[in-house]
Amino acid sequence: MSDLRPSLDTPEVTAAEEVVATETDTAVRSRRRSPLGMAVRRFRRNKIAVAGGVFLLLILLLAVFAPVIAQQSPTAVDLGAIRRAPSGEHWLGTDASGRDVFARLVYAARVSLLVGVFAALLAVLLGTIVGAVSGLFGGWVDTVLMRTADMMLSFPSIVIIIVLAGILGPSIPILVVSIAITTWPTTARLVRGVTLAVREREYLHAARVAGASRGWMLRKHIVPAAMGQIVVVGTISVAAAILAEAVLSFLGLGVQPPQASWGNMLNDAQSLTVIQSMPWLWLPPGLAIAATVLAVNFVGDGLRDAVDPRQSGRS
Amino acid sequence: MVNETEPLLVVDDLAVEFRTDEGVVKAVDGAAFTVDRGEIVGVVGESGSGKSVTAMSILGLVKSGRRVRGAIRFRGRDLGTLPAKELRAIRGAEIAMIFQDPMTALNPVVSIGRQIVEALRLHDRKLSKAAARDRAIELLALVGMPDAAARFKQYPHEFSGGMRQRAMIAMAIANGPSLLIADEPTTALDVTIQAQVLDLLRIAQQETQAATLLITHDLGVVAELADRVVVMYAGRVVEQGDVTTVFTAPRHPYTVGLLESLPRLDRDVDELHPIPGSPPSLLTPPPGCPFHPRCPLARDRCRTERPELRVVGNGTTVHRTACHFAEELAALPTEVTR
Ligand SMILES: Nc1ncnc2c1ncn2[C@@H]1O[C@H](COP(=O)(O)OP(=O)(O)O)[C@@H](O)[C@H]1O
Ligand code: SF4
Ligand SMILES: [Mg+2]
Numbered sequence: 001m002s003d004l005r006p007s008l009d010t011p012e013v014t015a016a017e018e019v020v021a022t023e024t025d026t027a028v029r030s031r032r033r034s035p036l037g038m039a040v041r042r043f044r045r046n047k048i049a050v051a052g053g054v055f056l057l058l059i060l061l062l063a064v065f066a067p068v069i070a071q072q073s074p075t076a077v078d079l080g081a082i083r084r085a086p087s088g089e090h091w092l093g094t095d096a097s098g099r100d101v102f103a104r105l106v107y108a109a110r111v112s113l114l115v116g117v118f119a120a121l122l123a124v125l126l127g128t129i130v131g132a133v134s135g136l137f138g139g140w141v142d143t144v145l146m147r148t149a150d151m152m153l154s155f156p157s158i159v160i161i162i163v164l165a166g167i168l169g170p171s172i173p174i175l176v177v178s179i180a181i182t183t184w185p186t187t188a189r190l191v192r193g194v195t196l197a198v199r200e201r202e203y204l205h206a207a208r209v210a211g212a213s214r215g216w217m218l219r220k221h222i223v224p225a226a227m228g229q230i231v232v233v234g235t236i237s238v239a240a241a242i243l244a245e246a247v248l249s250f251l252g253l254g255v256q257p258p259q260a261s262w263g264n265m266l267n268d269a270q271s272l273t274v275i276q277s278m279p280w281l282w283l284p285p286g287l288a289i290a291a292t293v294l295a296v297n298f299v300g301d302g303l304r305d306a307v308d309p310r311q312s313g314r315s
Numbered sequence: 316m317v318n319e320t321e322p323l324l325v326v327d328d329l330a331v332e333f334r335t336d337e338g339v340v341k342a343v344d345g346a347a348f349t350v351d352r353g354e355i356v357g358v359v360g361e362s363g364s365g366k367s368v369t370a371m372s373i374l375g376l377v378k379s380g381r382r383v384r385g386a387i388r389f390r391g392r393d394l395g396t397l398p399a400k401e402l403r404a405i406r407g408a409e410i411a412m413i414f415q416d417p418m419t420a421l422n423p424v425v426s427i428g429r430q431i432v433e434a435l436r437l438h439d440r441k442l443s444k445a446a447a448r449d450r451a452i453e454l455l456a457l458v459g460m461p462d463a464a465a466r467f468k469q470y471p472h473e474f475s476g477g478m479r480q481r482a483m484i485a486m487a488i489a490n491g492p493s494l495l496i497a498d499e500p501t502t503a504l505d506v507t508i509q510a511q512v513l514d515l516l517r518i519a520q521q522e523t524q525a526a527t528l529l530i531t532h533d534l535g536v537v538a539e540l541a542d543r544v545v546v547m548y549a550g551r552v553v554e555q556g557d558v559t560t561v562f563t564a565p566r567h568p569y570t571v572g573l574l575e576s577l578p579r580l581d582r583d584v585d586e587l588h589p590i591p592g593s594p595p596s597l598l599t600p601p602p603g604c605p606f607h608p609r610c611p612l613a614r615d616r617c618r619t620e621r622p623e624l625r626v627v628g629n630g631t632t633v634h635r636t637a638c639h640f641a642e643e644l645a646a647l648p649t650e651v652t653r
Pocket of ligand 1: 333335340341361364369380597
């Protein structure tokens, strides 16, 4: 693939040459030179990011096929077999209520991914709208929205989430909303920046001259221009949201037992005896959180490089 | 009210101002001209004479400027009083613009075909994707794009400059406009490309039967393409009439100056006479005739009384000028006026 690098990384240079070719050749070139196609290629050259992606795919499969993979129920209490060490029957042992740790770990992946993805989606959606409106309308609208974003960014987000979860009560929807409320400003700032840049571009002026409304310009020019970076920020938000879920559930403000989440599994392992002598209770959820967050961040970094090669030292 | 007996476009005593830190810039100060259906009208004048501001006023898109006087009527409708939504429906559909630099006027990350499809669907939401696609390919073929179907999928950077020009013109005529505005379409292009662009404009005009407002400071372009010419100076129209009349028998000293500053095959370079002096400040325009500081015919009356646009000559077409002493030009020896 390395032979493609010069032409991919410097489209301006090759652009100068007139493309005259047969139809099939033309089609091939188009696919290769579409911005999306080029980003995909750059992403696939990044081994760590690809590995992160594969790992996430495995976690996703685990979550989706949890009932098939886990032979035991994640909530079945067996008071006759509490805190048992791993065995053939319980691969990762049992917890304080005699529930199968492996089953809980696998089912918890569902909750963590769900919360992570939905919180990030909500944050990105909110941030995109706020950022685009801010950039497009300017004036006092921009001032009010951006000061609000600044305020959100200057508070320690976990404190806000704790307060919100405390006031509204712990539940998965509340968890998703409170994580989203604290993370949208990052996307908003980004999209506002892109909007301001695109606003000055001649093609946006051309669109206005062609009769486009603000909404049209937003949908057809601004959001697509920001999409690459939105995806990157969104991905990194997923990691942040998974961590936030873990912290909140660990503190008892997130996912409520008996439903399992990686965070509340750690909550069960707070005593020194457990930490010292029963690693099967905290090591699996701890590793799951760390590995998943790391993998998401690897993918996010890979996407960042793929979307904008100029900002990375590598390409 | 649609009035089909009126010219397609009427610019009536248009005045546009910009408030700047240095003061109020009177960018356009009483411009008046008309464009009939299907005709090509050239607008000429030195840089800064208000041509672009006039064009953007027609589209209702003067950024930060204020229309302080006058009206713009398009097909009998006063564009200044239309709600924003109706103005948007006119822009791009009935009045389309051809830009100087297609590289920047096209979105670099959207394929050419998609951009034409979007231009079509912007004004016809009911148009299906497939129909829009067929129409876009048809349009590309119409402007002379070889292998249009394959080109449809390509991005602007994969096109040569000439091909981009074609794509942009295909986009401009996509919705069958009745007025095309081309602002300096050939400026900064080399001569061969210039000729290609003029050919394209001709094709676009023939295909759509659209009237064309051709803004340029190149009199040669006007001579080649336009039916009528409007000469602007310091935000005003100083002369207008059909191209042959104005170019062979100009009735305004500024037009005479412009024509004399043209390099011509039948003249040596040392016979070129650029107009002495420079355009007046639009912050504090001179009283009376704005051209008087540079005019060889200027006298006291010119410094106090503003000349209005009036009909001169007795030709078959209407020839107007804004000069108190236009008749004296008619008497000048032919070397000067020719
Ligand atoms: N946004 C603006 N703010 C202030 N002055 C402007 C603005 N746009 C145009 N002008 C002024 O209006 C005058 C006419 O400009 P323009 O119509 O662009 O001239 P032309 O197209 O004939 O070269 C110029 O003096 C220019 O400096
Ligand atoms: S009105 Fe006077 S200053 Fe103005 S162009 Fe005519 S002669 Fe010259
Ligand atoms: Mg201009």
